[in-house]
Amino acid sequence: MIRSFLFLMIISLFASCDQSNPGNSEVAAVNTNANKKKKEVEKKGIANPPDRKGEGEDGPKIQLDKIALPDGFKIEIFAEKIKNARSMCLSPNGTLFVGSMRKGNVYALKDTDGDHKADQTYILDKGLHMPNGVAFKDGDLYVAEVNRILKYSDIENKLDNPGEPTVIYDKYPTETHHGWKYIAFGPDDKLYVPVGAPCNICKSDEIYATITRLNPDGSNMEIVQKGVRNTVGFTWHPDSKELWFTDNGRDWMGDDLPACELNHAPKDGMHFGYPYCHQGDVSDPEFNNKPCSDFTPPAQKLGAHVAPLGLEFYTGNQFPEQYKKQLFIAEHGSWNRSKKSGYQISLVTVENNKAVKYEAFAEGWLNKENDSVWGRPVDIEWMPDGSMLVSDDYANVIYRISYNK
Numbered sequence: 001m002i003r004s005f006l007f008l009m010i011i012s013l014f015a016s017c018d019q020s021n022p023g024n025s026e027v028a029a030v031n032t033n034a035n036k037k038k039k040e041v042e043k044k045g046i047a048n049p050p051d052r053k054g055e056g057e058d059g060p061k062i063q064l065d066k067i068a069l070p071d072g073f074k075i076e077i078f079a080e081k082i083k084n085a086r087s088m089c090l091s092p093n094g095t096l097f098v099g100s101m102r103k104g105n106v107y108a109l110k111d112t113d114g115d116h117k118a119d120q121t122y123i124l125d126k127g128l129h130m131p132n133g134v135a136f137k138d139g140d141l142y143v144a145e146v147n148r149i150l151k152y153s154d155i156e157n158k159l160d161n162p163g164e165p166t167v168i169y170d171k172y173p174t175e176t177h178h179g180w181k182y183i184a185f186g187p188d189d190k191l192y193v194p195v196g197a198p199c200n201i202c203k204s205d206e207i208y209a210t211i212t213r214l215n216p217d218g219s220n221m222e223i224v225q226k227g228v229r230n231t232v233g234f235t236w237h238p239d240s241k242e243l244w245f246t247d248n249g250r251d252w253m254g255d256d257l258p259a260c261e262l263n264h265a266p267k268d269g270m271h272f273g274y275p276y277c278h279q280g281d282v283s284d285p286e287f288n289n290k291p292c293s294d295f296t297p298p299a300q301k302l303g304a305h306v307a308p309l310g311l312e313f314y315t316g317n318q319f320p321e322q323y324k325k326q327l328f329i330a331e332h333g334s335w336n337r338s339k340k341s342g343y344q345i346s347l348v349t350v351e352n353n354k355a356v357k358y359e360a361f362a363e364g365w366l367n368k369e370n371d372s373v374w375g376r377p378v379d380i381e382w383m384p385d386g387s388m389l390v391s392d393d394y395a396n397v398i399y400r401i402s403y404n405k
Contacts, residue, residue: 133183168218305334306342310379316386
């Protein structure tokens with residue numbers, strides 16, 4: 001009887017052990033599927049934007065203590081509660097004009113007491129269609145909507161009541177996909193206006209994926225550069241007067257492809273690859289019937305998905321000599337990379353018209369440990385004292401970065 005009982009116990013024990021094996025197999029299968037999914041995400045990319053705190057009334061908590069800068073530099077708030085602050089331009093009289101995108105506002109800011117903080121804020125217009133770009137010339141403010149350019153005449157004498165703007169051009173495409181525009185006047189006194197691709201990747205009409213220019217009165221619009229997927233920032237070298245611009249790389253080729261770009265255009269009529277070639281050496285999976293050798297490669301490959309926007313060469317006298325005529329770029333940050341990238345001010349060292357080094361200058365808006373974000377740099381502007389202004393459309397502020405020996 002005892003032997004029979006022991007035999008049954010042993011059989012029961014083995015049966016219990018055998019029943020655990022399917023569970024282990026299920027766990028292994030789950031782990032295998034998770035690994036496959038992870039590899040697939042890294043191969044194609046995944047929507048991973050910041051949360052929507054920046055769209056709240058107050059925005060996210062400002063954490064200036066998190067920003068890492070080179071020794072001697074500091075960051076502070078120049079202006080706050082500037083909802084969705086995007087592109088900037090500064091008048092010779094010191095009025096800072098700021099566009100927005102989702103908000104539809106155009107702002108003017110003034111520091112009347114010289115304490116390096118804006119103490120007067122004007123909303124010049126509201127309810128506009130993605131008025132991202134702003135430019136100032138001969139007393140007039142130019143604002144770019146999706147399909148038209150507006151001019152507010154004699155603006156600094158009418159900040160309280162600018163009146164209705166003049167529409168100087170209204171024939172740009174109406175698509176909102178990459179339809180917001182950065183604008184700036186070039187050394188030739190013409191207004192430069194980009195037209196982004198109306199898609200992630202596609203072939204479209206000639207006007208798309210270009211940089212155009214026109215006269216200040218809106219006449220003589222012409223295409224200057226082609227193959228530019230989506231530039232939201234350009235500038236000209238202080239000596240050579242040659243055009244440099246950022247370009248946002250296509251999506252859904254994985255976490256690490258393609259690189260966003262810094263491009264250099266020493267002449268008109270160049271083609272920078274889109275939609276056939278990315279980062280100068282990667283053929284597009286769909287539009288691959290033209291070799292990369294047909295196009296101009298980037299001056300510098302930036303990080304994949306970092307979303308480079310505004311950029312400026314340093315022309316002031318406050319920063320140390322090593323920064324003179326070097327290029328600063330606002331990286332807005334990724335929205336579809338499994339591990340976020342960008343969210344910083346980067347520095348590209350340029351020697352003899354060649355980019356020779358790419359590194360972070362100011363970082364800390366992205367917590368790299370937990371992938372959380374509290375700010376997104378958009379544009380850069382220089383103040384007369386040589387300090388740097390940085391707009392942030394997520395935290396709704398404009399920062400001032402300065403150097404003290």
